Amino acid sequence: MLQQPIFEDEPSSQIWLQGSSLEADSNILVSLTSAGEVRSVFISNQGVQEIVAAQLVDAAPEPQGVATQQKYVRVKKVMSFSGYALAISLMVFAGLSFTGNVKARIVLTGSMAPAISTGDVIVTMPITRKAPQVDDVIAYQAKRFNGENVAVFSHRIIGGDIENGFIVKGDANKSPDPQKPKADDILGVVFFVIPFIGNLLTPKALFLLVPSFFGIWLILDAMRNVE
Incomplete structure (x- = not known):
């Protein structure tokens, strides 16, 4: 019979284990609930240790492809926001340029x-x-x-x-x-x-950028269709 306090700050709390000893690979998780508070101890052949029980619970693995889908959604949101911001900026600039208030x-x-x-x-x-x-x-x-x-x-x-x-x-x-x-x-x-952007507005740069944007679109579309 093994008798030992469960929690160090509560010496009156006792645990009894029947048997002369634990097997080398034996582990026991004990959780006690009192007044809405949950306290847990992990018992092994190394002794008794108070822990948070949730630390020993493995999260369910994500279905295959979920992480990729989530990354795609985040990338899509960022690109959508960037696209809207760019479109609004261009519209504002076009309006100001048309009125002669600004020139680039x-x-x-x-x-x-x-x-x-x-x-x-x-x-x-x-x-x-x-x-x-x-x-x-x-x-x-x-x-x-x-x-x-x-x-x-x-x-x-x-x-x-x-x-x-x-x-x-x-x-x-x-x-x-x-x-x-x-x-x-x-x-x-x-x-x-606006730093650097003028380097992207040359005919040579535009010739390279258009296929690049098309390639990015294909990659994002492929990510969206991952099963």
Whole structure:
């Protein structure tokens, strides 16, 4: 007869086991309920140990394919949310662009690195809505000395004023631009930069992206149909 307290904090709780000893692989789980509280002990040839009974209960295995289906559902939700967010953003941007409130341009050189890199997209606002100031980055129409248009530059204002012309300079350039853009030359003030996305809008990148998106769609469709 083996007599031993069940719980160390309650010496009066006793357990009796009939027999001289337990087999080497014998295990007993005892659960007691009192006033809505459940306490359990695990009895083995190593002694008595209080445990949480749920720790010894194995969860039922998931049916084959359930985990894959759940992953697909999560991926689908993320992609759906991303798609809706992108669609709404494009609609808002299209509306603002149509009204002339904002314009987007792809940066083709690294003259403004590291603040703005090649392939970034800058979003500008007309000077009628945002007055250019020193330290702002502006997009302006660069011209030759004979007045012929050359290209659109996006450089930072480091001095001057809108009446006499701003002194502008690329952050990565050693000297200011020879032209001092005035109000008629300024196409907008940069207020937002989208990194890298311009690299995906070239014909070569689009040629690679379209098949990639189609491939992703096929993979997701295959995951959805897993039995």
